Amino acid sequence: MLGSGNLGNDGSLEAVLGYLRAAHPEAAVDALCGGPEVVTARYGIPATRLHWYRGEYRTASRAGAIAGKGLGKLVDAVRTAAWVRRHDVVIVPGMGVLEATLPLRPWGFPYALFLLCASGRLLGTKVALVGVGAAPIGSRPTRALVRWSARLAAHRSYRDALSRDAMRAMGVDTTRDEVHPDLAFALPAPPAHPSPGLVCVGVMDFHGGDDDRARSEEIHRRYLDGVTRFVRALVQEGRPVRLLTGDACDAAVVGTILDAVDSPLVTASRAASLADLMKETAAADAVVATRYHNLVCALKAGTPTLALSYAAKSDALMTRMGLDAYCHPAREVDADRLLEQFRALEERSAGLRRTLTERNRLTTEQLDRQFTALTAALFPATDHTHAVRETP
Structure with a gap:
């Protein structure tokens, strides 16, 4: 969902890029996302298109479009696995990737996230869901894909306790999962200069x-x-x-x-x-x-x-x-x-x-602790350079 027009999603990416550049300047970073051109232009990192079929985000009503989407699901399974295999770590930076609080089809992003997490588990690449949102899901297919994505991830943290509770209710073991403020709180705040009455x-x-x-x-x-x-x-x-x-x-x-x-x-x-x-x-x-x-x-x-x-x-x-x-x-x-x-x-x-x-001061301290824990989980001391990747 990065680079696709949602400012909150891109802000989560920006926050994690800031952490990586400060704490792990040796990391080689690229992205797998919905808007690769935007991500490359705005953040200066190489990016690969998440979906093979370019009409993925358009409603398919004709036979050709439906066939293209169907074929795309098969091709994406291969493309995603090949991309994940080239990396040491994949980070999903924030966003509501484990929820359906807005209209969502199971064969859209839930399927893409499942492919990512399953590829990581099969190929030995750590996939981390960092500061993500989750919520109860009514649709059985969507709920199943979200549940398995979370189970297959190597690391999970949430932006609120409700998200962790929702995943626990879906059957995910959240014993080691932590809750931290939304990643966007890590972005610098501008000085306050209120305009009277605005x-x-x-x-x-x-x-x-x-x-x-x-x-x-x-x-x-x-x-x-x-x-x-x-x-x-x-x-x-x-x-x-x-x-x-x-x-x-x-x-x-x-x-x-x-x-x-x-x-x-x-x-x-x-x-x-x-x-x-x-x-x-x-x-x-x-x-x-x-x-x-x-x-x-x-x-x-x-x-x-x-x-x-x-x-x-x-x-x-x-x-x-x-x-x-x-x-x-x-x-x-x-x-x-x-x-x-x-x-x-x-x-x-x-x-x-x-x-x-006062709450912002506490939030900053909590996010600092999250990034410290993330380093310990994903980047144990080694004598080789890590390749760190971003994806929604």
Whole structure:
């Protein structure tokens, strides 16, 4: 999923690259990913396409496309094994690779992750799932692939306790698995320079999760209507609003809100990385956001934040950072109630900024311990140079 337009995924890669370059400068690093051209251009490392079939991310409706996807699954098994075999270590850097909180098909990424972990086990290459997210999965095929991927990995750590509990419930022995903050918290935070009155609102092309397909359009309409009403209410109070995204697919939602509110007070961010998003959130008086890594950026920047929560991972993140009272369900956005919560957030702004300063200090210490443990697990002292590889 790296290089495919999701800023949170790429931010996780950036955090692990920072660790490798600081702690293991001798390591030769490359990537196996969905957007190899983007990863090479942005991070300066060689990259290989994850899928042989170039139409993998498009819906297959014609016989030729269906056949191409089917053949691609067979070819990918060989390609993945050959790639893994050339390496000493493969790191899957963060991301929700063990969850289905958004719509997901088992033959897509779950199958690719299974191939990766199975190849590592068969060929003697360490595959490490580092700081990943997991959640209960309703689909049996998807759950089976995720369970076996986790079992076959040589190292696992999670970004919250809920993720570890979910894997334990799926039958994975998590006795030695550790929980650490999300990898994106390892990225440097910009200085806070709030612009008076500015509110950042992080939006998402949200249609519910994998189990919500039957009512996905209803969920989307309710979410979009609620967020639009909230933005309009802020504008009526004279507040400038900056719309944030976290994935290329969110642009349509931004356009709809801009058209509906039709005010010069509402502008759209052009952030191209998590660093850009952190700068946006550091300049705000407050943030209301949906995407998980929008929340991470705002919390890391030390800005009072309210979560439009679409999964338990968002609630867990807000609890970790001391803002558990400021969560609102993304599936049932109530603009009036959201405004009440937002006003309560702003009333406690000064105290919440102090809380975030302390929680960020603890988070940095915990991530330092994770990287130390990762070195011990993956890079035992030897007298030869390791080849270290990145993949989603």
